[in-house]
Amino acid sequence: MVQQMNVKRFYNNLPFNTGDDTKQNNIPWPSLHTYLKCSKSVTELGCGTGWLCARIKKQYPDLKITGIDISETAIEQACMRTNDVDYKIDNLLTYSKKSDVVISIGVLHHIETNDIKSLLHKAIALSKKYCFIGLYHEDSRKAIFDFFNNYPESKRKALFKKMMPHMTNTEQRDSWFRDQFYNPYEQSISLYTMKQVAEETNTKLEYTNINNDSTYNNVMEKLQTYEFTSGFIYGGYSK
Amino acid sequence: MKWILNLIKKIKMEIAYRKKLKKAKEEDPFIYK
Numbered sequence: 001m002v003q004q005m006n007v008k009r010f011y012n013n014l015p016f017n018t019g020d021d022t023k024q025n026n027i028p029w030p031s032l033h034t035y036l037k038c039s040k041s042v043t044e045l046g047c048g049t050g051w052l053c054a055r056i057k058k059q060y061p062d063l064k065i066t067g068i069d070i071s072e073t074a075i076e077q078a079c080m081r082t083n084d085v086d087y088k089i090d091n092l093l094t095y096s097k098k099s100d101v102v103i104s105i106g107v108l109h110h111i112e113t114n115d116i117k118s119l120l121h122k123a124i125a126l127s128k129k130y131c132f133i134g135l136y137h138e139d140s141r142k143a144i145f146d147f148f149n150n151y152p153e154s155k156r157k158a159l160f161k162k163m164m165p166h167m168t169n170t171e172q173r174d175s176w177f178r179d180q181f182y183n184p185y186e187q188s189i190s191l192y193t194m195k196q197v198a199e200e201t202n203t204k205l206e207y208t209n210i211n212n213d214s215t216y217n218n219v220m221e222k223l224q225t226y227e228f229t230s231g232f233i234y235g236g237y238s239k
Numbered sequence: 240m241k242w243i244l245n246l247i248k249k250i251k252m253e254i255a256y257r258k259k260l261k262k263a264k265e266e267d268p269f270i271y272k
Contacts, residue, residue: 105271
């Protein structure tokens with residue numbers, strides 16, 4: 001609980017992905033679209049400033065969309081984005097309302113627990129049809145930290161700016177930088193573990209963005225030409 | 240000698256970066272890669 005307060009304070013201080021959304025029509029996961037098209041309700045666990053919920057609502061106006069987040073500041077900013085999404089301050093660990101599709105991107109790995117699988121179980125249990133998860137990947141994160149550790153701490157922010165030429169909003173870029181390197185807590189997961197969770201929850205891991213857990217060299221190659229990657233693994237669990 | 244190799248490596252990194260800079264500028268700033 002102490003850690004959760006740290007995370008809450010961290011995001012209240014500066015929510016992740018703050019700022020205006022300039023690419024409102026982009027939801028770049030075809031497998032997610034497949035389920036959004038045939039669903040009535042969507043919940044995003046850890047919606048932050050609400051950019052993804054707002055994008056989904058724009059493309060699927062008939063969907064009932066709920067976004068929950070522990071950070072009051074993030075929810076305040078989310079509510080300013082659109083009135084058509086039900087944004088709520090809530091804790092995903094105690095949240096119990098089910099919906100057809102559950103989404104959680106970049107959130108569960110910041111919840112301190114020795115058993116990240118239990119968090120995946122929880123998210124999957126809240127979905128009736130499909131659960132779409134994005135988490136830090138073990139091997140990819142190792143490459144990222146190895147790369148940045150080659151540079152003195154004082155130069156990392158400027159390096160990050162160089163690697164994010166598409167992010168012109170300074171506050172948004174700062175929110176990314178601290179989220180990537182100064183978060184009070186993060187853990188990561190492997191594709192192997194995500195597959196195990198599918199077996200344990202009797203679901204099908206229908207979509208992943210990587211085929212194997214050896215991602216270190218690929219990620220390092222990108223970083224070495226100043227292309228930033230957060231080191232994510234995405235997984236879509238269908239029921 | 241080592242400093243020359245490091246310089247060459249840095250120049251190569253910079254060239255590769257410049258090549259993909261235009262495309263990188265158009266990426267979605269809200270999505271995790």
